[in-house]
Amino acid sequence: MTQKLLLALPAALSLAACGGGGDDEATTTPAQAQYSYTTSSPNWTTTLPANLSVYAEQDGTNVTSSQKVANVDIKQWNATRGEPDQVDIQIDGEVITLTYDPATQLTSGTHDGKTYYFSYLSNTQRNSNQTETVAAQVQIIVGDANTLTVSGIAQGVIGFETPDSVVTAATGTANYSGGGNILYLTANAWEMSATQANFAVDFNNSTISGAIQVDDPVGPSQTRPNTYTFATISVPQTALTGNGFSAQPTVTVNNPGTNTYTFSNETINGTFYGDSSDVLAGTLSADYTANGTAGVAVGNYMAN
Template sequence: MVYFLKIFYLGNRKMTQKLLLALPAALSLAACGGGDEATTTPAQAQYSYTTGSPNWTTTLPATLSVYAEQDGTNVTSSQKVANVEFKQWNATRGSHDQIDIQIDGEIITLNWDTTNGEHVGTHDGRAYVYIGNAISDRDPNAPEIVAERFYIGIRNAANSNLADEVAAGIVGFETPDSVVAAATGTANYSGSGEIYYLTANSMEVSDTQANFAVNFNTSTISGAISVDDPVGPSQLSPRTYSFATISVPQTALTGNGFSAQPTVTVHNPGANTYTFSNETINGTFYGDSSDVLAGTVSADYTVNGTAGVAIGDYTAH
């Protein structure tokens, strides 16, 4: 994975896989005046049947972990993103001109910025940025775009290397619960993702490699995510994936996905001291036949005694 994240002008961090949303646990995005009250109802899990690029004009629930915010002195986290609605499909460009995001009951409209190649909107004087990538089911005969993995950020006006708030998540056409329940056999899912580390005055990022084993006969899942060394957003990652391992114990599938408390083992901390707590991971199947497994990870952490929030995502086929 190479650098793509224009969200905060941290340098272009391009994703070869599709995006999803991870946010920290107690953040407070002061719900602000001027936004419309949300009235739409999220679409339920459904088949995609989109074939090719999706002209999504529906409101979908956002699968996310936490939403992280820094104010220059500390970092907090919460779950504040409820829905994402895609509007105004642009057939020429092959993406949407407008995306509406519901945050704390407010609907924030993000329009396509051709110059920077991202969706941008201003709310209560703050610039929100949305970066997304489509996730294909990789069907060799009739590929469908079944989900979108995304990041939302608020740019820090004083320091372009920082974000005041950041979230990562995924929206899409979930595999129906009944299809997952009826599946048999076993399957291995592999893919990639990222983890962002946000403290009061710094941000780092790691690339990750995800591997999961699913036993549909027993409705269980287990796996591990290998984490690369944390580096500054404009730096190249070492791509040794030896910094840490996020281990997911055998966990029961619930509906069309899972949630668990993984264990984070740091192997190569370098000159730093890391501790992790409150680790969470979730995953959801997307596509007509559980073709894609995608989810988010989050944790509280300290580096050399400084507290922060780690958020990330993964996509696997």
């Protein structure tokens, strides 16, 4: 997997690298390629629907969530950097143009007095000795790179989805492993956890199950422990629908430290990407409280 990280905020804001290489034993019916076979640029010339989770916002008094981000459009690809120089995002029906600044190494833009930052982590697969970009995790942060403040966050996935017919026709079993991030937003603070994701798919019975191991939440100036013992998000055996799934997982807090965490309204979804269900990626969200303070958690994951 190839990492394409655009957000040059400190490490606590960075996307975690995905693990890769699950033993994919599934047999699928070949589909017509939905992307170009090239090492320099994905064929992302049209607006792609962004499978974004809830968009969480804070105002110093409370935190709210909504489905504000509609699309992410890769407008200008830089073959030298292997990353986009311009990205348009659509929020509440308005298009915001984000551009890359070589001096700051940030991809950002302003709208209504707010600064939006964009980061991107791509997943590539090799078919017929060619490298093809299949999917990408995207993260949109509203905040200030200098003060490390965050007032809004959206997590999502873009890419070329596996056709429903291909997923339906697939046989055998496949294991997917990877990872991602979860961001926790309260009225006047934020934290982040890295995650490790593992899923088992039974294409014969059209079901999926799995678990996501969550690292300790850390603030913007803290170092991630990378122990992944804080919590487990368990996805029960769930029927595949079309080219993906949606479920209500269970969050078990294993190591809360000195804090008290409770989670509710948990949701997770996933979609297969690539010609032959090469990648499984999606988003998750939940309401939570930490020591009685209410917040919203949003995250994404990508697995091979």
